Amino acid sequence: MSDWPSSREKQRQFVLAYVASGFKNATEAARQVGYSDRTAKVTSSQLLTKPNFFHVQEVIKILKENFDKRSAELSIASAIEIKQFHTAVMRGEVNDTDLIMTGDGMQEVIEIPARLKERQKSADSLAKMLSEGEATARTETALDNYFKELEDALNGD
Structure with a gap:
């Protein structure tokens, strides 16, 4: 994500907010980074599904896999x-x-x-x-x- 152009800054912030929510609420993540209440649901859906936002989806996929792996590790008693x-x-x-x-x-x-x-x-x-x-x-x-x-x-x- 650090190599994304500055024009994708809001998308980068969306990814970080979505990760911070535990991948639970994309609409709220969109609102947090500045998308309006009126467009947050549609925008977050597009960021997660539309082919022209594949770069966002790919990063989220990798982060989600790492998140799930770490969550599983932490749930096992040491x-x-x-x-x-x-x-x-x-x-x-x-x-x-x-x-x-x-x-x-x-x-x-x-x-x-x-x-x-x-x-x-x-x-x-x-x-x-x-x-x-x-x-x-x-x-x-x-x-x-x-x-x-x-x-x-x-x-x-």
């Missing part, structure tokens, strides 16, 4: 996020939900700390992830000791 989640569950920082009976025969949803079984599963998952690259015998021992202490505390020992 290894760090997964490790942080399992750590939080293991430490009892994440609550679960349960149903309890109320006096009128109905059930109510309540929040409860994660059960020991779920905490152990997260610890096992975390240990497995760590052992695939960064775990040491010390880490495994620390996890074992931590869960032994938790189990003792829950059993009243």
Whole structure:
């Protein structure tokens, strides 16, 4: 787009506004760059479909592909996020939900700390992830000791 002649400046601004909208509203992008309310819908449609605006469409196509690719990358949990989640569950920082009976025969949803079984599963998952690259015998021992202490505390020992 930087090599477009100055006569296409408004088209360049339209492309940038359309990208900034997340490719959602071409009419609004046209309004933002100065096309009148009366002509914004028709102009934006022409910029996106007419053969004489192929240069605009080609740039938008490339930018949209990059946008979609990056959006997909960002929507996938990273290894760090997964490790942080399992750590939080293991430490009892994440609550679960349960149903309890109320006096009128109905059930109510309540929040409860994660059960020991779920905490152990997260610890096992975390240990497995760590052992695939960064775990040491010390880490495994620390996890074992931590869960032994938790189990003792829950059993009243």
